[in-house]
Amino acid sequence: MTALFELSQAQREATLLPQLTELTEHHRAHCEPYERILGALGIERGRQFGAIADLPWLPVRMFKNHDLKSVPDDEVFKVLTSSGTTGSGASRIYLDKEAAGAQTRQLGATLQTVLGGKRLPMLMVDTVSIIKNRRSFSARGAGVLGMATFGRNHVYALDENDQPDVEAVKGFLAKHGNEPFLIFGFTFMVWLYLYEVAKEHNLDLSNGILIHSGGWKKLIDRAVDNTEFRRRFAEDTGLTRIHNYYGMIEQIGTVFLEGPSGNSLYCPDFADVVIRNPETWEEQPIGEPGVIEVISTLPRSYPGHVLLTEDLGVLHGIDDGDWPGKRFSVLGRLPRAEARGCSDTFSGGQAA
Amino acid sequence: MKLRQRFPAGADIEADALLAELTGEPDGGPLKVGDERIISFLTTFARKLLAPAVARRYPELASLGFFLRKAEIAKALARLSDGDASTLRFPRGLVFHIPPANVDTIFVYSWALSALAGNRNVVRISPRSAGAAEAVVDALNEALADAHPAVVQTQRMVTYDRDDAVTAAFSAASDLRVIWGGDRSVNEVRKLALAPHARDLTFPDRASFAVISVDGWQAASAEARKEAVVGFYNDSYWFDQAACSSPRVVFWVGDSDAAARGREEFRQLLAEVLAARGEVIEPAMAVQKRVSTYGAAADGLATSIRFDGNALATMELAEPTTLVREWLGTGTFPQVTVDRLADLVPAIQRKDQTLSVFGFSRDELVGLVKALAGRGIDRVVPFGSALTFSAIWDGFDLLHEFTRLTTVSV
Structure with missing residues (x-):
């Protein structure tokens, strides 16, 4: 059942390092700006690396300011864009046909670990209008649409006016509530529009499998963290199979998935994570917070295989949890770098 | 309202x-x-x-x-x-x-x-x-x-x-x-x-630069060099290197081998000042510096990048006439060596404001300013005075x- 969460850390190093080294060479050969960056850092072509943590990383924001792709223009099949939350500009991620197929396949395989092989009836904790309005396609819309392929008989928990549609949810549960079903949504929406509603109406979610993502920032003032989230869902709705995940458009198809017992994210077998000390940029020991670097063998059409995020995280352990490999948590975002300068009498973010 | x-x-x-x-x-x-x-x-x-x-x-x-x-x-x-x-x-x-x-x-x-x-x-x-x-x-x-x-x-x-x-x-x-x-x-x-x-x-918006004479650097006493670096530190780090007058690009003018030695010494002295002042660069700023220097490399503007801790990043410009004027993050210095002061002339634009200088004679600098003929550069000041406001601005x-x-x- 856990086909994609099987490699111990030692096996992962041994398996992924040659693949990642090959990918580094591949991107150097096919993405000139990437080659220039590594060249400027003094990393010669053909360099061998002693460990995954020694591989050169790119800051994830590079994809906002630069077109980084390792496929010729005429082979670009899809360009993903996301503004993310770091402000200025949108990331542009270039996929060729093969990469587009691989990301869907690998995401599906990753989720199969917790969903099983069959497509399940799916409750979307979002509004149907999020995917209807394709012209203003948001990152949230893309997430919803991307996830929709892993379920069937979709029902949306919010109506077109963003109001909770209790009848729709009740109808879904009446039809599918007695067999395993999939629930998907962004963490704060799941809390506000599913938990609260389910509690109020005594809905039974005990056959559900919840997949959620998006961070806890919007729930801080409600004093809801992951532990509280899981506890109250279990107590008040019977929902216990809850899997948070961490992923980003710049590494599309790769998600770090929360294990069954909660509070730790795990890397699928084609991915890894390094927590870095923000002073020395060395790898942090277990328990020491740092900046999250995400590693995946998926990105072949753009140099996104080793990325330094702008998120803070902490490693909880290695080969000692629900699944093998590293387990970690995301702690929040790095604050944005702001300078005192002359040129900003009226510049962004203070229009109010 | x-x-x-x-x-x-x-x-x-x-x-x-x-x-x-x-x-x-x-x-x-x-x-x-x-x-x-x-x-x-x-x-x-x-x-x-x-x-x-x-x-x-x-x-x-x-x-x-x-x-x-x-x-x-x-x-x-x-x-x-x-x-x-x-x-x-x-x-x-x-x-x-x-x-x-x-x-x-x-x-x-x-x-x-x-x-x-x-x-x-x-x-x-x-x-x-x-x-x-x-x-x-x-x-x-x-x-x-x-x-x-x-x-x-x-x-x-x-x-x-x-x-x-x-x-x-x-x-x-x-x-x-x-x-x-x-x-x-x-x-x-x-x-x-x-x-x-x-x-x-x-x-x-304005951009400003630092210019160091290789001969002047060599002729300066150890004490004077140290003082210059402290001045440069104040000019650069006080307003997160983001003030109009904060130096961005650092020019070394003179023999390139001697410049390389001078730069190395300058970098060491600056690192000492940064350590002594306890200059702390927040992680987000450190990431910002990576983003901007990697970006300059990706665009072909910089040929090499070097980080001495989070507080000091230097990069070598590919062309002395293609300057990086935008703010790259606190303590990020594109550098380039040119033979003569006159080599700056084609690089300078209308928006360029301050040259903080070390090791030149007044005549050399007046010569440069005359060659620029008012096309750019409004003030030439010694290291340590870049941010000093003046009634002529x-x-x-x-x-x-x-x-x-x-x-x-x-």
Whole structure:
């Protein structure tokens, strides 16, 4: 059942390092700006690396300011864009046909670990209008649409006016509530529009499998963290199979998935994570917070295989949890770098 | 919209009401250029800034205090008396100042010189201002106790959130509008009309550089080199290297092998200063520096990048004429070695403001400035003085700009 969460850390190093080294060479050969960056850092072509943590990383924001792709223009099949939350500009991620197929396949395989092989009836904790309005396609819309392929008989928990549609949810549960079903949504929406509603109406979610993502920032003032989230869902709705995940458009198809017992994210077998000390940029020991670097063998059409995020995280352990490999948590975002300068009498973010 | 009255502190007020209050003739008659009532107030204010408690907390306010000492004011005024007897100098009238949000103190220089020129002034203090700006406002209000009533009758500082109607009202009423804060601000504010006779004094985005003579470096004593690096540190790190006058690119001028040795020593000395001062770069800033230096490499502008801890990043420019002018993050220095000072000439543009220099003779620098022929570079200063404000700024003699001339040729 856990086909994609099987490699111990030692096996992962041994398996992924040659693949990642090959990918580094591949991107150097096919993405000139990437080659220039590594060249400027003094990393010669053909360099061998002693460990995954020694591989050169790119800051994830590079994809906002630069077109980084390792496929010729005429082979670009899809360009993903996301503004993310770091402000200025949108990331542009270039996929060729093969990469587009691989990301869907690998995401599906990753989720199969917790969903099983069959497509399940799916409750979307979002509004149907999020995917209807394709012209203003948001990152949230893309997430919803991307996830929709892993379920069937979709029902949306919010109506077109963003109001909770209790009848729709009740109808879904009446039809599918007695067999395993999939629930998907962004963490704060799941809390506000599913938990609260389910509690109020005594809905039974005990056959559900919840997949959620998006961070806890919007729930801080409600004093809801992951532990509280899981506890109250279990107590008040019977929902216990809850899997948070961490992923980003710049590494599309790769998600770090929360294990069954909660509070730790795990890397699928084609991915890894390094927590870095923000002073020395060395790898942090277990328990020491740092900046999250995400590693995946998926990105072949753009140099996104080793990325330094702008998120803070902490490693909880290695080969000692629900699944093998590293387990970690995301702690929040790095604050944005702001300078005192002359040129900003009226510049962004203070229009109010 | 109601404006918050910062100086003199008072109840919230509408723009029109504030303008109406400024139209009456002040006690003791209209302000003159170099009016005693204003000089007396400015010098009291300067003393408050130089008080040890204030100066310790905000060293930049001490610089401001020095700038406003009686002797300095007299010097600035003396430069004005350059005309013959048939030329009389008067205030422009009402001056509206729009300073930047992030450099806490520049609004005070702009305002003080305009007040010294005898103008009525309205200054918009950004709602985001903090720290030093608050201390300034406090000191101004304290200095009022001994001030002539004409001061409050002519000088106003207000805070309001961005509001085009308010800015438009002040603009329409003003004889001179002073816009600090970069290209975008200038363009935004310029959409709002001035009276036909009025004009703008603008301070748009600028870029500044450091230039080191390889010969001068070699000739300097160990002590002088160390001092130069401390000056460079102050110029660069004080305002997160983001002030218009903070050096961005560092030029080394001379023999390239000797320059390489000089650079290495400079880098070591700078690292020592950074360690001694306990310069801390936040993780987000460290990431910002990676993003911008990697970006310069990706674009082919830089051929090598080097990080000495988070506080110091250097990169080698591919071409001495293709400079990186934008802010790259605190402590990020593109570098390039050129043979001769004249090699800078093709690289310099209109927007380039300050050269902080080390190791050159005055003649060499005058030669460079003449070769530039006014096409760029408004000031050449020694290391350590890049951020020192002067009454001549961005090519303008501010007291001249803040006054107008009437001739009587009878």
